Amino acid sequence: MSEVLIKGGRVIDPESGFDETADVLVADGRVQAIESRPGAIPSSGGLKVIDAEGCIVSPGLIDIHVHFREPDPIHRETIASGSASAINGGFTSVCCMPNTRPPLDHAAMIEFVLHKADLAKGARVFPVGCATKQRQGETVADIGTMARAGAVAFTDDGDPVADAGVLSRVLKTIKATGKCFMQHCQEPTLTRGAVMNAGPLAIKLGLTGWPAIAEEIMIERDIRINRGIGCTYHAQHLSSGDSAAIIRKARAENLPVTGEVTPHHLLLTEDACEGYNTMAKMNPPLRTRRDIDLLKEAVADGTITVLGTDHAPHPAESKDTDFAAASFGIVGLDCALALYIKALIADGVLDWPRMLAMMTINPARIVGLDALGLGSLRTGGIADITVIDPDLPWTIDVNEFASAGRNCPFDGLSVTGRSIATIVGGEIRGMRALDRAAV
Ligand SMILES: [Zn+2]
Numbered sequence: 001m002s003e004v005l006i007k008g009g010r011v012i013d014p015e016s017g018f019d020e021t022a023d024v025l026v027a028d029g030r031v032q033a034i035e036s037r038p039g040a041i042p043s044s045g046g047l048k049v050i051d052a053e054g055c056i057v058s059p060g061l062i063d064i065h066v067h068f069r070e071p072d073p074i075h076r077e078t079i080a081s082g083s084a085s086a087i088n089g090g091f092t093s094v095c096c097m098p099n100t101r102p103p104l105d106h107a108a109m110i111e112f113v114l115h116k117a118d119l120a121k122g123a124r125v126f127p128v129g130c131a132t133k134q135r136q137g138e139t140v141a142d143i144g145t146m147a148r149a150g151a152v153a154f155t156d157d158g159d160p161v162a163d164a165g166v167l168s169r170v171l172k173t174i175k176a177t178g179k180c181f182m183q184h185c186q187e188p189t190l191t192r193g194a195v196m197n198a199g200p201l202a203i204k205l206g207l208t209g210w211p212a213i214a215e216e217i218m219i220e221r222d223i224r225i226n227r228g229i230g231c232t233y234h235a236q237h238l239s240s241g242d243s244a245a246i247i248r249k250a251r252a253e254n255l256p257v258t259g260e261v262t263p264h265h266l267l268l269t270e271d272a273c274e275g276y277n278t279m280a281k282m283n284p285p286l287r288t289r290r291d292i293d294l295l296k297e298a299v300a301d302g303t304i305t306v307l308g309t310d311h312a313p314h315p316a317e318s319k320d321t322d323f324a325a326a327s328f329g330i331v332g333l334d335c336a337l338a339l340y341i342k343a344l345i346a347d348g349v350l351d352w353p354r355m356l357a358m359m360t361i362n363p364a365r366i367v368g369l370d371a372l373g374l375g376s377l378r379t380g381g382i383a384d385i386t387v388i389d390p391d392l393p394w395t396i397d398v399n400e401f402a403s404a405g406r407n408c409p410f411d412g413l414s415v416t417g418r419s420i421a422t423i424v425g426g427e428i429r430g431m432r433a434l435d436r437a438a439v
Contacts, residue, residue, distance in 0.1 A: 003027040004428065005043050006387060006421075009052025013059060014357035015376035024057055026383040029426035034379050048428070050421050052387050056352060059360040059377040060092025060384030060424065064153070064367055065182075065236055065260060065308035066333065068096040068125065070116060076404040077313040079113060082333070083122025085311070085403035087430040089333040090419025092384040093124040093374055095367055098135070099158035105130035105141045107149035114150050122429060124374070124384075126152040126367065131161050131170045131181065140169050147177040152367040155182035157236060160218060162188050168225050175231040180366050182234045183222055185243070186284065190214040195324050197270040197285045205276065207323060210285045212240035219243050223250045223257060234366055235259045237310045239284035241294025248303040258366055260306040261295055263339035264330060264409070272409060276323040279409035283328035299358070300349050306366065307358045309336045313405020331405035335396045337388065338415035346416070352390070387421040394418055
């Protein structure tokens, strides 16, 4: 395996608080040295040099909410294309959701994902197992055996675990494994037939509205159910600003509750659905300016600690149809970093160290990847590294995505900031602007 020298970048490790201009030497899959004195590491021999001047050198980005679809007879995304998309976007580790067909609800399916990910040689892929058998919400899945096979968390994402009794059993079973439960927070009796945020725009468009309380009451209920159980509980893709207030209160009581946001819920409102734009059809739906403001406030004050993508590729035909019939969701991995820069750094909500914490060590801790040595950047540690040019201007073009999905409402948007190198276990798996590098 070749040696790599990442030279002259701003090295940020949110876990240790390190933030200095330094050279990083990588060999044998590990970080061999982080040296602040310029030229202290000689760039001779067979060393591959990445010129990182003006760039940020971060622990590899981690996204704990992606859909890679495989196996599935309809979807085109695969574990290979999805993990290539992750690398293209600067992500070195992702957690894939179990709502495949068949779903990831037993150990053999977990092993299948790990095997496919191994062959793909893209980002590391950590499977999340179903919370209930066949995602039916009725019988607790074989959580113990899936955990032993390598599942890092459990969820029925795409659907909630709606039944309170089942949820209670799910949380107790997961708690015994030490893993995390991720809830898709949606009270289903309030969202029958719903396709966009409930309100005047839904009425004007003649579409069935999806109220924010469908999310809020499920989080509130789950926190109550989990109070005596104490399982690690993660609320996925928050869309309602008032959900954040519920999580803030729970965290103030030291309950094991975390929350996640996605780029689209920070950048777009329900207005994007005007003209029956199916690219703006999301689950949970895009909401209002007030919700965006409250979610950003919750990111700024540390209530929400994880940035995800909910990367959800769909075949073109499932978006190229009536709004009511179209699929929910968008692809995210190829462009999420630039969108987060736009939503959070350009807007002054976060600085780089705090934003990177929400994309590295914070998500790593929730699913136990920190115990594997992921989510941080330190001498002797695993060399999963993302080099980011924070000033690189580019235009989002879905045709350049490594994902098989093209469904993205940000197509054509001018953005700033991009990963220029993605290194997994010391191996450069993604490299952009090769003229920056000299061998
Ligand atoms: Zn979901």
